[in-house]
Amino acid sequence: MTTFTRRTTLGLIASAAAGPALAQADYPNRPVTVMVPQAPGGANDIIGRIIAEKLSEVMGQRFVIENKAGAGGNLGSQAAARSTPDGYTLLVTISASQAINPALYARTGFDPVKDFAPISMLGTVPNVLVVNPNFEAKSVADLIRLAKEKPGFYQYASAGNGTLNHLVGEMLKSRAGIDLKHIPYRGIAPALSDVIAGHVPITFSNLPAVISQIQAGTVRALGVSTLKRNANIPDVPAIAETVPGFDAELWIALYAVAGTPQPIIDKLVEATHKALAAPEMKAKFAQQGADIVPSTPAELAAKLEADLKVWAEIVRSSGAKIE
Structure with missing residues (x-):
C-alpha cells in the first residue's frame, strides 16, 4: 500500500496548479488550426493563408488553414465556436459573416460576440x-x-x-x-x-x-x-x-474561441502584429486589393459592435432574410 506524505500531496497539488500555466507559457507546442468559413480561393481564404504562413514563421509552429464553407460562413464559424478554448483553433473571418449574418439569418448557430475572443483586425477590402x-x-x-x-x-x-x-x-x-x-x-x-x-x-x-x-x-x-x-x-x-460617413468595407479579422486563456491571447496579438508589420506583407495584401489594418482586441470588438448595429438596420430596411 502506497503512503502519501504531506510533502508528496503538496507537490501533486503544485504540479496540477502549474500545469495550465506551463502549457500557456509553452504555447504553441503543436500545430494550430485556422478555420476559414469560406471556400478556397476567395479574399478571406488567401489573406488567411498569408497570415497563417507568417504566424508559422513568427511563432515557430505550423498554423494550418481548414476551410469549412457553407451557409454564408455560418458552418465554419459554428465549428470554430464549438472548439476547445485553448488557442489551437482560431478563426479568420470576414465582416459579412461576423457582422451581417446575425441579422440576415434566422439562425446562425453562433454568437459573434459571446463565442469569440478578438485578436486583431487583419485588413480591409473595399x-x-x-x-x-x-x-x-x-x-x-x-x-x-x-x-x-x-x-x-x-x-x-x-x-x-x-x-x-x-x-x-x-x-x-x-x-x-x-x-x-x-x-x-x-x-x-x-x-x-x-x-x-x-x-x-x-x-x-x-x-x-x-x-x-x-x-x-x-x-x-x-x-x-x-x-x-x-x-x-x-x-x-x-x-x-460625396455621401459623408459612408463606410461599407469588407474587413477580415482573426479571432480565438471565447474562454481562451489571456496569456495565449496576448501571445497571439503580439505575434499577429509582428507578422503584419513584416515588409513583404503590404505587397501580398495589395495583390488581393486589401490594406493591412492591425488593431487591438478592444478596437476589433468595438468595430464589430458598431457594424452589428449598422448592418442590422440595413438588413431590416432592405427586407432581406434567409431562413
Whole structure:
C-alpha cells in the first residue's frame, strides 16, 4: 500500500496548479488550426493563408488553414465556436459573416460576440461602385442626381439577395436618399457580365473581383466604399467624399474561441502584429486589393459592435432574410 506524505500531496497539488500555466507559457507546442468559413480561393481564404504562413514563421509552429464553407460562413464559424478554448483553433473571418449574418439569418448557430475572443483586425477590402462605360453618370454625385430625377428607374445588380454587395447598394439608397431597383444574380460574375454587356448599368463588387475590368475599361469605377481612397485605385474617390460617413468595407479579422486563456491571447496579438508589420506583407495584401489594418482586441470588438448595429438596420430596411 502506497503512503502519501504531506510533502508528496503538496507537490501533486503544485504540479496540477502549474500545469495550465506551463502549457500557456509553452504555447504553441503543436500545430494550430485556422478555420476559414469560406471556400478556397476567395479574399478571406488567401489573406488567411498569408497570415497563417507568417504566424508559422513568427511563432515557430505550423498554423494550418481548414476551410469549412457553407451557409454564408455560418458552418465554419459554428465549428470554430464549438472548439476547445485553448488557442489551437482560431478563426479568420470576414465582416459579412461576423457582422451581417446575425441579422440576415434566422439562425446562425453562433454568437459573434459571446463565442469569440478578438485578436486583431487583419485588413480591409473595399467594395467598388462600378457602372457600364456608356452609363451617363460619371461620378457618385451624377448617379444620385439621376436617381432622384427618376426614382426606381435605374437598376443595380448584385451577387444575390442578402449578399454584401446587395446590402452596400441598400446602404447607398438609404444614406443618399435615392431609390434604385435591385436585380439579384447567382454570384458576382454573372452580375458583372451583365453590367459589362449593358443589360444592367450598376453594380457593387469587392475590388479583387473587379479590378481587372476597371483597368481594362470594361467598367467605370465611380467610388470605393471605404472612408478613404484605396491605394490600388487611388484615382477613384471614396463614396464618403460625396455621401459623408459612408463606410461599407469588407474587413477580415482573426479571432480565438471565447474562454481562451489571456496569456495565449496576448501571445497571439503580439505575434499577429509582428507578422503584419513584416515588409513583404503590404505587397501580398495589395495583390488581393486589401490594406493591412492591425488593431487591438478592444478596437476589433468595438468595430464589430458598431457594424452589428449598422448592418442590422440595413438588413431590416432592405427586407432581406434567409431562413
